[in-house]
Amino acid sequence: MLHVDNLTVCYGQMQALRGVSMEVSPGEMVALIGGNGAGKTTLLNTISGLVPPAAGTLSWEGRPLNSLSPDRICREGIVQVPEGRKLFPAMTVEENLIMGAYLPTVRKQRQESLRKVYDIFPRLADRRRQLAGSLSGGEQQMAALGRALMARPRLLMLDEPSLGLSPKAAVEIFATIRRLNKEGLSVLLVSQEVLETLAITVHGYVLENGVVAMKGPSAELREDPQVKMSYLGL
Amino acid sequence: MDAVLIIQSLISGIMMGMVYALLSVGFSLTWGVMHVIHISHAAFGLLGAYLAYSLLEYFGMDPVVSAAVSVPLLFIVACGVYQLLIKPITKAKEVIVASMILTFGLAIILENVMVLIWKADPRVLTPTYASGALIVGPFYFQYPHLVGFGLSIVGITAIYLFLKKTYTGMAVRAAWQQPEAAQLYGVNLYRISMITFALAVSTAGAGGISLALLNSFEPHSHNLWLIYLFLVVIVGGVGNVIGTAIAGLLIGVITGLAMAFLPYQWVNLVTFGLLMIFLIFRPHGLFKQGV
Numbered sequence: 001m002l003h004v005d006n007l008t009v010c011y012g013q014m015q016a017l018r019g020v021s022m023e024v025s026p027g028e029m030v031a032l033i034g035g036n037g038a039g040k041t042t043l044l045n046t047i048s049g050l051v052p053p054a055a056g057t058l059s060w061e062g063r064p065l066n067s068l069s070p071d072r073i074c075r076e077g078i079v080q081v082p083e084g085r086k087l088f089p090a091m092t093v094e095e096n097l098i099m100g101a102y103l104p105t106v107r108k109q110r111q112e113s114l115r116k117v118y119d120i121f122p123r124l125a126d127r128r129r130q131l132a133g134s135l136s137g138g139e140q141q142m143a144a145l146g147r148a149l150m151a152r153p154r155l156l157m158l159d160e161p162s163l164g165l166s167p168k169a170a171v172e173i174f175a176t177i178r179r180l181n182k183e184g185l186s187v188l189l190v191s192q193e194v195l196e197t198l199a200i201t202v203h204g205y206v207l208e209n210g211v212v213a214m215k216g217p218s219a220e221l222r223e224d225p226q227v228k229m230s231y232l233g234l
Numbered sequence: 235m236d237a238v239l240i241i242q243s244l245i246s247g248i249m250m251g252m253v254y255a256l257l258s259v260g261f262s263l264t265w266g267v268m269h270v271i272h273i274s275h276a277a278f279g280l281l282g283a284y285l286a287y288s289l290l291e292y293f294g295m296d297p298v299v300s301a302a303v304s305v306p307l308l309f310i311v312a313c314g315v316y317q318l319l320i321k322p323i324t325k326a327k328e329v330i331v332a333s334m335i336l337t338f339g340l341a342i343i344l345e346n347v348m349v350l351i352w353k354a355d356p357r358v359l360t361p362t363y364a365s366g367a368l369i370v371g372p373f374y375f376q377y378p379h380l381v382g383f384g385l386s387i388v389g390i391t392a393i394y395l396f397l398k399k400t401y402t403g404m405a406v407r408a409a410w411q412q413p414e415a416a417q418l419y420g421v422n423l424y425r426i427s428m429i430t431f432a433l434a435v436s437t438a439g440a441g442g443i444s445l446a447l448l449n450s451f452e453p454h455s456h457n458l459w460l461i462y463l464f465l466v467v468i469v470g471g472v473g474n475v476i477g478t479a480i481a482g483l484l485i486g487v488i489t490g491l492a493m494a495f496l497p498y499q500w501v502n503l504v505t506f507g508l509l510m511i512f513l514i515f516r517p518h519g520l521f522k523q524g525v
Binding site for chain 2: 048050069070071074075079080082086087088089090091095098099100102103107147151
């Protein structure tokens with residue numbers, strides 16, 4: 001479904017990604033792990049079209065994605081929940097969700113999408129008139145995920161969805177992501193919760209200093225001595 | 235002091251203030267959403283006033299009717315100005331500084347074009363009802379002032395509803411609050427910037443027409459209007475429509491009272507003084523910033 005081939009991304013003189021290749025198959029949940037500054041967020045932002053690649057190709061269902069603008073990529077069904085959630089703080093929860101269905105292709109179904117999101121997160125329905133900036137961390141993550149679902153994604157990319165959440169809220173969010181994946185949504189999950197992430201994904205990639213250091217089935221990565229030492233503290 | 239005079243100047247101040255608010259709201263939006271300080275904003279407002287003047291002189295069109303022509307016309311012109319001049323500089327490192335220098339130049343060009351077309355003499359809008367007034371007890375309200383006031387209320391309300399109720403308006407707010415996330419959900423920042431800019435210029439035109447119904451104007455009037463723009467936006471909070479409206483009213487009332495009770499040359503001293511006090515003590519304004 002999504003193929004990243006030999007991707008290089010530069011910020012000025014610095015190479016943030018060097019020859020990264022990876023793929024996500026339909027219905028699959030893929031983990032992307034690695035330390036701070038490894039290039040995980042850069043990879044997601046490049047796929048989303050926010051950062052232009054210096055070299056390499058991105059393709060989606062056989063068609064090239066390079067040089068498409070972020071709105072075109074969102075239209076293709078590749079939707080990102082950005083790191084730090086990036087809600088619109090001075091807009092209400094419901095306005096945030098409605099902004100998720102901004103593109104004309106999904107705008108018509110927004111009432112139906114809204115009902116679905118409120119079904120998944122009843123707490124958001126209770127808080128619909130509240131400003132997004134006044135929500136707790138867990139609720140903000142729900143709103144961010146809900147906003148992404150409003151865009152009717154076919155590939156959902158989540159950047160650190162559990163960052164800054166209470167353990168309970170983190171468990172809830174992971175359970176929801178897992179359920180969405182079970183219902184057929186392809187997911188690319190970036191997280192520092194390495195154990196949890198490798199437990200719920202099928203495949204994983206370990207990014208270090210802008211290169212893919214390791215890849216393979218998540219179950220194998222969990223047993224890998226290198227991963228255990230670097231990321232699990234074992 | 236005379237109670238009638240105080241109330242009368244309070245009311246003229248409120249009318250004037252609403253007009254300032256309409257003139258400023260677009261200035262506030264381009265500043266807040268695009269980080270463009272649009273120095274020629276008031277000059278475009280003045281252009282709106284001159285268009286109304288010519289349409290009235292040559293075609294007998296009432297200013298309110300001609301606004302329906304000139305405001306959309308300014309919208310189209312502004313789209314062109316955005317594409318040609320503003321868009322290239324939004325890629326600059328210091329957008330605010332670059333935009334100020336660029337649009338300062340544009341203001342000078344516009345001013346001289348207006349001198350060429352309309353001459354440097356002061357003009358007044360004299361619709362058919364120009365000499366009429368509504369008299370309520372000891373108070374009188376000149377009809378053009380009432381019409382200008384009404385036009386401002388309609389303009390401000392329209393902008394407010396646009397931002398709150400339409401998808402494009404919500405995208406404008408989203409782009410201000412969190413540009414990266416807005417892009418991720420399909421908002422094209424350039425398109426939104428162009429709409430914001432063009433809408434701002436059109437409201438400036440409507441504000442200019444309203445102001446022309448209250449005051450006389452000449453090609454360099456926009457320089458003084460610009461000071462009021464800064465004052466209103468700084469007091470009201472950049473990007474805040476309601477704040478802009480309240481700040482406009484407040485400043486209108488203060489200048490209205492100053493005009494009634496102080497020698498004329500003191501009025502600008504009061505406004506400039508107010509601007510300085512705000513810049514020193516409350517540079518973020520009375521209300522919070524935000525669209």
